[in-house]
Amino acid sequence: MTVTANRFNPSGSRIELIALPAIPLVEPGADLAALIATGLEAAGVRLQPGDSLVVAQKIVSKAENRYVRLTEVTVSGRAREIARVVGKDPRIVEVVLGESRAVLRQAPGVLVVEHRLGFVMANAGVDASNLEHEDVEVVDQVLLLPVDPDASAARLAAALGECTGVTPGVVINDSVGRAWRNGTVGIALGCNGFPALLDRRGERDLFGRALQITEVALADQVAAAAALVQGEAAEGRPVVLVRGLTWPAAAPATGASALLRPREQDLFR
Amino acid sequence: MTVTANRFNPSGSRIELIALPAIPLVEPGADLAALIATGLEAAGVRLQPGDSLVVAQKIVSKAENRYVRLTEVTVSGRAREIARVVGKDPRIVEVVLGESRAVLRQAPGVLVVEHRLGFVMANAGVDASNLEHEDVEVVDQVLLLPVDPDASAARLAAALGECTGVTPGVVINDSVGRAWRNGTVGIALGCNGFPALLDRRGERDLFGRALQITEVALADQVAAAAALVQGEAAEGRPVVLVRGLTWPAAAPATGASALLRPREQDLFR
Numbered sequence: 288m289t290v291t292a293n294r295f296n297p298s299g300s301r302i303e304l305i306a307l308p309a310i311p312l313v314e315p316g317a318d319l320a321a322l323i324a325t326g327l328e329a330a331g332v333r334l335q336p337g338d339s340l341v342v343a344q345k346i347v348s349k350a351e352n353r354y355v356r357l358t359e360v361t362v363s364g365r366a367r368e369i370a371r372v373v374g375k376d377p378r379i380v381e382v383v384l385g386e387s388r389a390v391l392r393q394a395p396g397v398l399v400v401e402h403r404l405g406f407v408m409a410n411a412g413v414d415a416s417n418l419e420h421e422d423v424e425v426v427d428q429v430l431l432l433p434v435d436p437d438a439s440a441a442r443l444a445a446a447l448g449e450c451t452g453v454t455p456g457v458v459i460n461d462s463v464g465r466a467w468r469n470g471t472v473g474i475a476l477g478c479n480g481f482p483a484l485l486d487r488r489g490e491r492d493l494f495g496r497a498l499q500i501t502e503v504a505l506a507d508q509v510a511a512a513a514a515l516v517q518g519e520a521a522e523g524r525p526v527v528l529v530r531g532l533t534w535p536a537a538a539p540a541t542g543a544s545a546l547l548r549p550r551e552q553d554l555f556r
Numbered sequence: 557m558t559v560t561a562n563r564f565n566p567s568g569s570r571i572e573l574i575a576l577p578a579i580p581l582v583e584p585g586a587d588l589a590a591l592i593a594t595g596l597e598a599a600g601v602r603l604q605p606g607d608s609l610v611v612a613q614k615i616v617s618k619a620e621n622r623y624v625r626l627t628e629v630t631v632s633g634r635a636r637e638i639a640r641v642v643g644k645d646p647r648i649v650e651v652v653l654g655e656s657r658a659v660l661r662q663a664p665g666v667l668v669v670e671h672r673l674g675f676v677m678a679n680a681g682v683d684a685s686n687l688e689h690e691d692v693e694v695v696d697q698v699l700l701l702p703v704d705p706d707a708s709a710a711r712l713a714a715a716l717g718e719c720t721g722v723t724p725g726v727v728i729n730d731s732v733g734r735a736w737r738n739g740t741v742g743i744a745l746g747c748n749g750f751p752a753l754l755d756r757r758g759e760r761d762l763f764g765r766a767l768q769i770t771e772v773a774l775a776d777q778v779a780a781a782a783a784l785v786q787g788e789a790a791e792g793r794p795v796v797l798v799r800g801l802t803w804p805a806a807a808p809a810t811g812a813s814a815l816l817r818p819r820e821q822d823l824f825r
Binding site for chain 2: 300301302303304305306308392394397399406407462465466467468469470471472473474484485502503504505507508509511512514515516524531532545546547548553554555556
């Protein structure tokens with residue numbers, strides 16, 4: 288029997304972030320739930336009700352074989368034109384356009400798009416680092432985002448429930464740049480089992496006044512917290528256990544798609 | 557003798573976030589370092605080298621007496637005009653304009669400005685919730701951001717070093733909305749004692765390739781992580797101890813001002 292992990296923890300004042308050791312390089316078709324279960328064992332922890340796992344987008348994409356070989360890309364005129372402006376490989380620009388609904392900004396070194404799933408991000412999340420290849424000087428393949436990160440998160444949560452007996456919350460995270468601020472932060476591309484967006488309307492502050500802030504991007508904050516222990520470079524710690532996260536018991540679980548501001552409500556495109 | 561806390565922790569795979577209990581309501585002139593030291597004792601923890609503290613902007617502003625009484629505000633024609641568009645109290649709009657360099661967007665319910673310190677945020681961070689007043693139906697005062705949050709963080713770090721013997725990293729955080737995404741996340745308004753912006757240029761990924769992501773907004777991620785245990789509403793847990801945070805030993809400490817993208821490099825204003 289599996290136990291759903293997403294119960295309200297009334298203490299709520301202490302959270303632990305534990306990067307799992309012993310997660311090997313992920314090959315296409317890999318069973319991530321099994322790899323994560325092994326990582327949990329290596330860390331000496333058992334999943335508890337209320338636990339969540341944050342998984343780097345990159346290993347989800349690898350397991351889903353979201354590679355594109357650049358030698359197989361046919362470059363359009365539009366991609367060639369944009370590549371000239373931004374100074375990137377036209378084949379990579381072609382792949383980015385194939386993953387995008389719209390190009391929002393292009394400038395030397397910068398290509399910000401609306402990804403087909405609605406994320407506004409540089410290069411549609413297409414990644415040319417940390418890919419396995421023999422000659423480090425040549426990029427011959429790139430890695431796309433998962434087809435449907437919320438669905439990936441749901442599958443992984445269910446599989447972890449099967450193999451550990453406890454169904455955790457799952458966030459799939461990536462590091463992205465932002466308008467107005469330097470540096471990248473972790474955000475949630477996919478989420479399952481807890482409220483990605485926490486609606487606090489109706490709650491009152493310490494003095495009984497209705498809150499000005501009515502929605503909290505809970506999954507994005509979890510994604511950013513986990514990124515603190517994942518590292519970006521050679522650390523290779525793509526999976527983080529989050530223990531102690533709480534939310535109001537009545538808040539409905541939502542996918543990370545709830546974090547996307549509808550285009551017509553967005554003043555900054 | 558005080559010990560500087562900001563040393564590289566080579567393990568780096570486990571972080572604890574502990575909201576301090578027993579932080580009372582903060583009055584103008586309050587000694588935050590003393591209140592935090594009491595909270596640490598109540599939590600049964602002693603500062604260790606490497607620890608950081610995240611402190612909610614609101615209590616820093618209160619201690620610095622950044623209140624403005626709305627009855628003392630003279631409303632300009634410009635504030636009245638904007639107030640009509642955004643549907644806010646013209647006196648609050650006047651205060652917001654006084655804290656701003658530029659109005660970036662105005663729409664019903666929305667007033668996004670560039671704060672005098674460079675932060676792009678709604679209402680210049682001016683806050684009308686969780687203020688002490690007798691009649692909860694009337695807002696008669698508002699609270700501005702600290703005059704110089706990086707300086708506030710530095711003073712607090714030094715005072716904590718004096719009173720505990722260990723000088724922690726300090727982040728002053730606030731919750732803000734974002735372009736493109738729903739919900740608020742914690743960001744760093746002030747930072748002292750560690751690299752707010754971590755430059756990873758020159759680092760290599762697992763396969764020896766130079767990283768695509770070259771700068772990480774470390775202090776913003778710490779601010780978002782701490783917000784997970786601070787709560788926005790009646791919880792009243794404004795101070796969070798962060799234990800286990802690591803960064804490369806050679807990275808220079810910077811203030812949160814390093815996180816502000818210069819206007820001329822920003823494609824989204």
